[in-house]
Structure formats: C-alpha cells, structure tokens
Amino acid sequence: MMDSIAGLQLGFANALTLGNLGWALLGCFLGTAIGVLPGIGPALTIALLLPITFKVEATGAFILFCGVFYGAMYGGSTTSILLNTPGESGSIITALEGAKMARNGRAGPALATAAIGSFIAGTIGTLGISFLGPVVVDLALRLGPAEYFSLMVLCFVTVSAVLGGSALRGLTSLFFGLLLGLVGIDLQTGQPRMTLGVPELLDGVNVVLVAVALFAVGETLYMAWRHTNEAPQVRQVGSIMMSREDWRRSIGPWFRGSLLGFPFGVMPAGGTEMPTMLSYYAERKLVKPEHAKEFGTTGAIEGVAGPEAANNAAAAGILVPMLTLGLPTSATAAIMLSAFQSYGINPGPLLFEQQGVLVWTLIASLYIANIMLVVLNLPLVGLWARILKVPQPQLYAGILVFATIGTYGISNSVTDLVLLYVIGIIGMFMRRFDFPTAPVVIGMILGPMAEQAMRQALTISEGDWTTFATRPVSLVILLLAATALVGPRLYRAIRSG
Amino acid sequence: MTRRGAGPDLAVGGFVLLLGALALWQTSVIPASPIYAQVGPKAVPYVVSAGLFALGAGLMATALRGGWSHALDEVREAPPTNWRSLGLLLAGLAANLVLIGPLGFSIAASAQFVLVAAAFGSRRLLRDLVLALVLTLLVWFLFVELLGVNIGAGILEGLVLRALGQEVI
Numbered sequence: 001m002m003d004s005i006a007g008l009q010l011g012f013a014n015a016l017t018l019g020n021l022g023w024a025l026l027g028c029f030l031g032t033a034i035g036v037l038p039g040i041g042p043a044l045t046i047a048l049l050l051p052i053t054f055k056v057e058a059t060g061a062f063i064l065f066c067g068v069f070y071g072a073m074y075g076g077s078t079t080s081i082l083l084n085t086p087g088e089s090g091s092i093i094t095a096l097e098g099a100k101m102a103r104n105g106r107a108g109p110a111l112a113t114a115a116i117g118s119f120i121a122g123t124i125g126t127l128g129i130s131f132l133g134p135v136v137v138d139l140a141l142r143l144g145p146a147e148y149f150s151l152m153v154l155c156f157v158t159v160s161a162v163l164g165g166s167a168l169r170g171l172t173s174l175f176f177g178l179l180l181g182l183v184g185i186d187l188q189t190g191q192p193r194m195t196l197g198v199p200e201l202l203d204g205v206n207v208v209l210v211a212v213a214l215f216a217v218g219e220t221l222y223m224a225w226r227h228t229n230e231a232p233q234v235r236q237v238g239s240i241m242m243s244r245e246d247w248r249r250s251i252g253p254w255f256r257g258s259l260l261g262f263p264f265g266v267m268p269a270g271g272t273e274m275p276t277m278l279s280y281y282a283e284r285k286l287v288k289p290e291h292a293k294e295f296g297t298t299g300a301i302e303g304v305a306g307p308e309a310a311n312n313a314a315a316a317g318i319l320v321p322m323l324t325l326g327l328p329t330s331a332t333a334a335i336m337l338s339a340f341q342s343y344g345i346n347p348g349p350l351l352f353e354q355q356g357v358l359v360w361t362l363i364a365s366l367y368i369a370n371i372m373l374v375v376l377n378l379p380l381v382g383l384w385a386r387i388l389k390v391p392q393p394q395l396y397a398g399i400l401v402f403a404t405i406g407t408y409g410i411s412n413s414v415t416d417l418v419l420l421y422v423i424g425i426i427g428m429f430m431r432r433f434d435f436p437t438a439p440v441v442i443g444m445i446l447g448p449m450a451e452q453a454m455r456q457a458l459t460i461s462e463g464d465w466t467t468f469a470t471r472p473v474s475l476v477i478l479l480l481a482a483t484a485l486v487g488p489r490l491y492r493a494i495r496s497g
Numbered sequence: 498m499t500r501r502g503a504g505p506d507l508a509v510g511g512f513v514l515l516l517g518a519l520a521l522w523q524t525s526v527i528p529a530s531p532i533y534a535q536v537g538p539k540a541v542p543y544v545v546s547a548g549l550f551a552l553g554a555g556l557m558a559t560a561l562r563g564g565w566s567h568a569l570d571e572v573r574e575a576p577p578t579n580w581r582s583l584g585l586l587l588a589g590l591a592a593n594l595v596l597i598g599p600l601g602f603s604i605a606a607s608a609q610f611v612l613v614a615a616a617f618g619s620r621r622l623l624r625d626l627v628l629a630l631v632l633t634l635l636v637w638f639l640f641v642e643l644l645g646v647n648i649g650a651g652i653l654e655g656l657v658l659r660a661l662g663q664e665v666i
Contacts, residue, residue: 393619409646
C-alpha cells in the first residue's frame with residue numbers, strides 16, 4: 001500500500017514533464033485514430049512503431065505504446081457504434097446495442113456513454129494496476145523457474161484453448177507461433193534450428209514481421225477475397241449530450257462492467273470477449289422492466305455502457321501479468337514485451353525493483369492518458385467520425401505501404417518481404433477457417449521464454465523432470481492448466497451424455 | 498450429416514500435418530550439441546513438431562467427420578470469392594517485391610498502392626498514383642528521419658534529398 005503511494009508520487013513527478021506528456025498525447029491521438037480505422041489495431045501499430053526503441057529512451061517509448069493501447073480501446077467503440085463493424089473482439093458486444101442506438105438517431109449518447117464508461121473503467125483498472133501490481137510482485141518473487149514454466153503453460157492453454165471457437169484450432173495457432181519462435185540459433189547451445197538452411201533465418205523470424213503479416217497483409221488479403229462494392233454506411237453522430245435519464249441508466253453498468261472486467265484481464269484467462277459478454281447478459285437481466293424491450297430493438301444504453309466498461313477494465317488488467325510476471329495474454333501485450341526485450345529489460349517481478357522509475361512513470365501516464373482520452377473523444381468525436389470516411393481502397397493501400405516499410409526496414413531484405421507475404425497468405429486462410437491469430441504472436445514471444453525457464457528448472461533439478469510435479473505450486477498451476485484444457489469438454493460431455 | 502465444406506477443411510488439416518512433418522524433419526537435422534546441457538537444443542523442437550503433427554491429425558479427423566467451417570456464420574454469409582480483387586492485390590504485392598530492390602521503396606510501394614486501391618474498386622488511377630507518391634515519400638522520411646529506420650534511398654528518395662540539398666544516404 002505504502003509502496004504504491006510512494007511509487008505513484010515518483011511516477012507522477014516524472015510523467016508530468018513536458019516530454020512525457022507529449023508522448024502520452026501522441027500515443028492517445030494515434031491510438032484513437034487507429035482504433036477508429038477498421039482493419040488496424042494496437043498490436044500492428046505498436047509493432048510498426050518498435051523501431052523508435054532504438055532512438056527514444058524506454059520511458060518515452062512505453063508511454064507512447066500505452067497511450068496507443070488505451071486509445072485504441074476508446075476508438076474501437078466509435079467504429080462499432082457508427083459503422084456496426086467492431087474493430088476488435090472486445091467491441092463486438094458494444095456493436096450489438098450501440099449500432100442499434102445509432103440507427104435510431106441516438107449515436108451521440110451511445111458514444112458518450114462509451115467514452116465516459118471507458119474513462120471510469122480505465123481509471124478503476126489503473127488503480128487496480130497500482131495497488132495489485134506490487135502485491136503480485138511479492139508473490140512472484142518466490143517463484144522459481146519450475147513455477148514460471150508452469151505459469152507459462154497455463155498461459156498457453158488459456159490464450160489458445162479456452163478462448164475462441166475451438167481448442168483444436170486455438171492450439172494449432174499457438175503451436176504455429178511456437179514453431180516460428182524456435183527458428184534461429186539456439187541461445188544456449190549455439191545450434192541453428194528450423195532454418196531450412198536459409199542463412200537469413202539464422203537470426204530468427206522477427207516478431208514485427210509476423211504481426212504485420214497476420215494483422216495487415218492477411219487481413220487485407222481476406223478483405224480482397226470477400227470484396228463487394230457495397231460501401232458501409234457511417235451513421236451521423238448528432239449531439240453527444242446525455243439526458244439525465246441516460247446518466248442514471250449508465251452509472252450502474254459502468255461500475256459493474258469495470259469491476260467485472262478487471263479480474264478477467266488480470267488472470268491469465270485474459271481476453272476481453274468473456275467479460276464483455278458477461279456484462280452484457282448481466283445488464284440485460286438487471287435492466288428496469290420498462291427499458292427491457294429496448295434491448296435488441298431500439299438499442300439500450302445499458303448494453304453499451306456495461307460491456308464498454310468491461311472491455312476497458314479487462315484491457316487495463318492485461319497489463320498486470322505483463323508488468324509483474326512478464327506474461328503477455330494478448331497480442332498487444334506480447335508486442336510490448338518484445339519492446340522491453342529490445343531495451344534489454346526483462347519484464348517480470350524484478351522489473352518493479354530494477355526499473356521502478358520506469359514502471360511507476362508508466363502507471364502514472366496511464367492515469368494521464370485516460371484523462372486525455374476522454375477529452376479527445378468527447379468533444380472531438382466528430383473528427384474521429386470523419387476518419388471513418390477514409391475510402392476503403394486508399395485505406396487498405398495505405399496500410400500495406402506501412403506494412404512494407406515496417407518489414408523492409410528491419411534488414412532491407414527481400415527475403416523478409418517474401419516471408420511477410422507467405423505468412424500473410426497463411427493469415428488470410430486462418431481468417432477464413434476461423435483460426436485465432438493472437439496465439440501465434442503470444443506463442444512466438446512466450447515460447448522461447450518458456451523453453452529457457454524449463455531448461456533452468458531442469459538444470460537446478462539435475463535433469464529430473466518430476467520437478468514440475470513435485471514442487472507444490474508448480475503442480476497446482478499445471479493442474480489448473482489441465483482443468484482449463486479438458487474441463488469445458490468434460491462438462492459438455494457430461495451434460496450431453 | 499452434411500459433407501459440404503469438408504474438402505477445404507481437409508486441406509487445412511493436411512497443411513498443418515505437412516507443417517508438422519516439415520518441423521519434425523528440421524528437428525532431426527539439428528546438429529547434436531557439443532556443449533553439455535541438461536536439455537539439448539532438440540527437446541523442445543521435438544515437442545512442438547510432434548504437437549503440430551498431432552493437431553494436424555486432429556483437424557483431419559474433424560474434417561472427415563464433416564468439417565467445421567460450413568457452420569461458421571462468416572463463411573455461410575460470405576460473398577463469393579472476388580478473383581479480380583484478390584488477383585490485383587497479389588499483383589500489387591508482387592510488383593513491390595520485384596521493384597523495391599532496383600528502384601527503391603517509394604516507387605515500389607507506389608506501384609503497390611495503385612494496384613491495391615484498384616483491387617478495392619478505385620477507378621481513379623492517376624489520382625491514386627499522385628496520392629501514393631506523396632504518401633510513400635512522407636512515410637519514407639518519417640521512418641528514416643524520425644524513427645531512424647535504415648532504408649537506403651532509392652531513385653525517387655535520392656532526387657528529393659538532392660532537391661533539398663541533403664546528402665544522399
């Protein structure tokens with residue numbers, strides 16, 4: 001508790017300098033813009049921005065990245081409400097009621113309740129990070145490599161097998177990522193692995209390349225595959241003023257959504273789909289009878305306020321395992337983790353000790369970013385709505401320009417571009433056959449870390465593989481992972497059998 | 498039980514199976530480590546390749562039982578394959594690949610931009626070209642000057658640099 005307050009004091013003193021405020025503002029602006037634009041998300045944007053880690057010191061770069069991360073969440077709701085095409089999985093539910101409100105001329109209040117809900121959820125989530133972070137760190141410091149390895153296994157299972165449509169397809173995505181992570185020279189023994197004899201692959205496959213391939217090239221290819229000449233219709237914003245009744249109906253859902261979303265983000269169960277969905281059903285149950293008929297017809301404001309808050313709180317929660325344990329549970333967090341690595345910083349329990357100033361400045365910047373974002377999004381919502389009118393041909397052509405320079409810039413190699421397009425085509429088919437893409441990126445980043453932890457654990461145990469099962473904490477985590485993997489199937493089998 | 502759509506799913510399963518086989522082969526050719534280690538460089542690759550192989554087999558089995566993708570809303574409601582769009586887009590990627598070495602980023606990426614915009618139904622080629630040249634040059638300067646990305650100047654970037662009186666990188 002005292003640690004957190006002292007940390008925040010230090011953090012705010014640093015975050016309120018002109019330079020760091022500038023990074024936060026730039027990140028928020030960029031994040032909202034890319035959140036609004038359909039087809040690009042925070043993971044792709046941060047991947048393309050990774051080169052600044054060579055030029056800018058760590059604090060500034062991470063403030064920028066976190067601004068993008070938070071901003072994309074705000075922007076995403078604008079797209080789901082005005083265009084009825086959710087930009088990211090967490091806004092699917094927002095689109096349900098939000099787009100209906102927009103169709104009935106209530107886009108303004110829907111956008112306002114989403115923005116204010118995001119602000120409340122973001123603030124509660126950031127408070128959660130500030131006070132829960134140090135507690136998790138204390139616990140994490142007692143974990144050895146064996147426990148770490150088991151935690152990563154749990155993380156693998158939850159991001160691939162629990163979320164999404166099918167465990168089989170989720171795991172396939174994960175293993176594809178693990179395979180990509182193996183390419184290159186083994187750091188411990190210096191042996192080349194999985195390189196197919198191609199010398200360019202000795203350095204490994206770059207995570208920026210994979211993120212760009214899956215999120216930009218694959219997405220664009222899929223859009224071309226399914227292209228029709230129907231232009232999507234953008235709804236008018238109108239007045240964003242919420243009536244007194246709108247406020248009264250939103251307050252409960254904002255807080256319930258926030259409190260529901262944050263724990264989901266913190267647990268390596270990760271993901272924003274589940275909490276947004278739960279919040280939606282909760283609000284549908286709790287709504288006053290006189291408004292119940294608005295759900296699914298004219299659009300109920302509760303159905304926007306709750307899920308949107310849950311989405312943002314869960315997203316903030318994802319930063320807890322990322323900063324305290326070094327475990328990314330979303331594609332964006334995985335890319336941020338690789339940014340830490342390119343500074344030579346290892347996220348994990350020692351981060352709070354060794355890089356205390358960085359961490360607390362970052363957390364303080366999250367509070368600041370939240371305030372900036374609510375200001376950027378409420379009065380300026382008309383500006384963002386105009387971004388939605390960027391015509392599709394030029395938008396996708398532009399995305400590919402950035403994809404090209406982001407990849408070619410890594411090493412000026414045409415081989416990289418070939419790899420980009422091959423993985424992009426795989427990404428297109430993944431989209432068509434409903435394979436999730438986030439586990440690829442997570443597996444690629446977390447895989448090598450898990451291998452290292454496993455080897456350390458086995459060196460300590462002198463090659464005894466039972467170490468993962470005889471250390472109690474490790475065993476409990478592994479059992480949790482096994483439950484998460486087979487539990488849902490068993491439940492279904494019992495119910496239907 | 499319908500068997501519609503199982504064919505493509507079967508192909509996906511086959512692809513994953515092949516990828517697993519490729520990974521198994523690549524693992525088998527990892528040289529034995531001269532350095533002593535409790536866990537050699539092959540252990541994890543074997544686990545990953547075998548896992549991929551098993552998942553491929555699992556996908557094949559699912560496909561043989563009727564497949565999964567015909568039940569997806571997105572597939573059922575999808576418009577037919579737009580070969581024109583897809584072809585133009587792939588042509589754009591190919592143009593970029595061929596041109597970027599000899600002519601540099603801006604020209605290659607502009608060619609790509611025009612083809613991609615055409616793929617998504619743009620009919621104003623000339624306007625797209627002007628837009629593309631401005632955008633690619635801006636992006637080049639942004640990445641090279643501000644982000645410090647090292648991308649050598651191509652023909653167009655060289656001309657602009659010279660016009661600005663700067664040294665060509």
